[in-house]
Amino acid sequence: xIDILIVDDDKNFIDTLNDSFKMKDVNAKxxxxxxxKEGLEALSKNVPSIIVLDVQLPDMHGIELLKIIKxxxxxxxxxxxxxxxxxxxxxxxxxxxxxxxxxxFSKPVDIDVLWTEIKxxxxxxx
Numbered sequence: 001x002i003d004i005l006i007v008d009d010d011k012n013f014i015d016t017l018n019d020s021f022k023m024k025d026v027n028a029k030x031x032x033x034x035x036x037k038e039g040l041e042a043l044s045k046n047v048p049s050i051i052v053l054d055v056q057l058p059d060m061h062g063i064e065l066l067k068i069i070k071x072x073x074x075x076x077x078x079x080x081x082x083x084x085x086x087x088x089x090x091x092x093x094x095x096x097x098x099x100x101x102x103x104x105f106s107k108p109v110d111i112d113v114l115w116t117e118i119k120x121x122x123x124x125x126x
Contacts, residue, residue, distance in 0.1 A: 002028040002122065003046065007039035007065065008054035008083065013107065017052070020111040036060035040068070047074055049125075050118055053101075055084040055092050063095045070100035079121040081114070083107060 004021075006014055014032050021028050031048065033039035036057045042048075051069065055062040062082065069075045079102040084092055093104045103117050 002026065002050070002118075003048040004028050004030045004050055004052065004118070005033065005039065005042055005046075005048040006030060006052045007033045007036065007057065007062075008052070009034045009056075009058050010054065010107075013054075013083070013109075016111070017114075020115070024115060026115070034058075036062075036065045039065060043069070043072075043075060048078060049122060051078055051080045052114075053080050053082055055082060055096070063092065063099060066096060066099050066101060076100075077125070079103075079125060081105065081117060081121070083109060 006017060008014055018030055021030060031042050031046070033042050036059050053062050053066060057065065066080055066082070069078065069080060080100065082096040082101045082104045084104065085107050096104050102121050105114060
């Protein structure tokens, strides 16, 4: 089973991801955090297979949360896929990759491409 943590405050995006995983009949447990604080709480209880992380969170920039994740011995090897709204600064992509993100996508995200990337990163991790 794939354990996915989605850290994003966009409820529509979260619902779309969840629905798409169900339609693909993916054997995944999806946990959702709508802020960096909720994400850190979830990560303190469980190490997911992969993290899907938004750049713009209500309480912290996604890059800062990424740095915390990558500084943690128990979380540093978890692949992180960054998701960004179109209006995000171009430097966010470079900052994300330089700080340990595995991938970077702009919204709207092609769900099939995102799922292919998730499978690739999980296969690569094994």
